[in-house]
Amino acid sequence: MTKAINVAMLGYGFMGKAHSNAYAKLAHFFPELEHRPKLKVLCGRNEVKARAFAETWGYESVETDWRKVIERDDVDLIDIGTPNNTHAEIAIAAAKAGKWVACEKPLAMNSAEAKAMTQAIQEAGVPNLVWYNYRSVPAIALAHQVVQEKRIGRAFHYRATYLQDWTISEEVPQGGATLWRLDQDTAGSGVTGDLLAHSIDTAMWLNGAITDVVACTETFVKERMHQETGQVQPVLIDDACMFLARFSNGSMGTFESTRYARGRKNFNTFELNGADGSLSFNLEDPQYLSFYEHTRQDTQSKVEDHLTGWRKIHVTNFEHPYMDHWWVPGCTIGYEHTFVNTLADFFEAVENGKRPRPDFEDAWQTQKVCDAVLLSAKEQRWVETGVDA
Numbered sequence: 001m002t003k004a005i006n007v008a009m010l011g012y013g014f015m016g017k018a019h020s021n022a023y024a025k026l027a028h029f030f031p032e033l034e035h036r037p038k039l040k041v042l043c044g045r046n047e048v049k050a051r052a053f054a055e056t057w058g059y060e061s062v063e064t065d066w067r068k069v070i071e072r073d074d075v076d077l078i079d080i081g082t083p084n085n086t087h088a089e090i091a092i093a094a095a096k097a098g099k100w101v102a103c104e105k106p107l108a109m110n111s112a113e114a115k116a117m118t119q120a121i122q123e124a125g126v127p128n129l130v131w132y133n134y135r136s137v138p139a140i141a142l143a144h145q146v147v148q149e150k151r152i153g154r155a156f157h158y159r160a161t162y163l164q165d166w167t168i169s170e171e172v173p174q175g176g177a178t179l180w181r182l183d184q185d186t187a188g189s190g191v192t193g194d195l196l197a198h199s200i201d202t203a204m205w206l207n208g209a210i211t212d213v214v215a216c217t218e219t220f221v222k223e224r225m226h227q228e229t230g231q232v233q234p235v236l237i238d239d240a241c242m243f244l245a246r247f248s249n250g251s252m253g254t255f256e257s258t259r260y261a262r263g264r265k266n267f268n269t270f271e272l273n274g275a276d277g278s279l280s281f282n283l284e285d286p287q288y289l290s291f292y293e294h295t296r297q298d299t300q301s302k303v304e305d306h307l308t309g310w311r312k313i314h315v316t317n318f319e320h321p322y323m324d325h326w327w328v329p330g331c332t333i334g335y336e337h338t339f340v341n342t343l344a345d346f347f348e349a350v351e352n353g354k355r356p357r358p359d360f361e362d363a364w365q366t367q368k369v370c371d372a373v374l375l376s377a378k379e380q381r382w383v384e385t386g387v388d389a
């Protein structure tokens, strides 16, 4: 038996599109799920644009005020695809109204907000999800499986980068549509919350809690024209951030993120080095996971010989995470499919009485690391993250 779940999508930008596509595709590729998302309401502040988007994607109705959406009895799930400074108020109100809540990352502007949001969600006891969708890249999910199978052994090093190049020009304004990422009041932080939050979520999922950090940030372009005021104003976000980390399992990490790496567009990479093996991934080559095996897990024998080397695994076989829901082996999936996979995990967990991951609680832990990174950069010292190990 199937069950309709009425979705209200807040925001019709980049994520509005990615999420709408996921709701539309879910039942086609994961037909075993009981829940069938129905595109009920699209909410955006500009009614003309909201209507056009709603028509393109097949939403039944349009609202211009998210409060009205939450009041509606015909809405089950509120999906927050709006800029970071709006997440807390909307998520708390939605939870209090008993709605299911799916929220974009970073969960909040800071960890105090993330805590309040998580508490509201837990008090309401509503199913919740935070869209750390990179966990649902099949190659990253395979990396998680390899770690769970104990094929890496004792972890020593975790190395992450998240590099882009789109703010190098001093002519790029700050604030307003699509450029809100450069405005501290809307974004909370720069690359730390926008890009490193993804790296931190992936790192803690694969390698456990980050306990301590020491960081360095830089803002290369100090002033930019603000689109909304027309004034040249100081840039208060971090353009680049690097930090060292200690994990609760005794390993060390390095994290680097910038929007000033000429030629790098969405260069999200990680490498994990352990006693028995290593893993390496690059989102600009997303179908592949590289694996180096030093010790065979089944026999515990060392496998170093003249044919030892890195294996570049094309993660498209039926045996690989998610891939039995898509095409035949060798046929790849793309960026948009990670959102479908994330949604499938969410409903699968709800239907089987499991905790959906990543949820608000997970995203709050990531927010604690972001806060610690920014504090460390400001005070130039090591900072404990307070992440629950």
Ligand SMILES: NC(=O)c1ccc[n+]([C@@H]2O[C@H](COP(=O)([O-])OP(=O)(O)OC[C@H]3O[C@@H](n4cnc5c(N)ncnc54)[C@H](O)[C@@H]3O)[C@@H](O)[C@H]2O)c1
Pocket: 010, 011, 012, 013, 014, 015, 016, 043, 044, 045, 046, 066, 080, 081, 082, 083, 084, 086, 104, 105, 106, 131, 132, 133, 177, 178, 179, 194
């Ligand atoms: N998971 C990911 O990989 C990923 C990727 C991109 C963005 N994000 C996150 O998604 C969120 C949105 O980012 P985006 O790139 O889609 O931004 P965007 O600028 O493309 O779209 C934001 C949308 O929110 C709308 N909006 C703003 N304030 C609103 C309000 N008060 N009520 C209703 N609508 C409002 C805007 O009009 C726009 O439609 C951010 O939190 C961002 O960090 C996540």
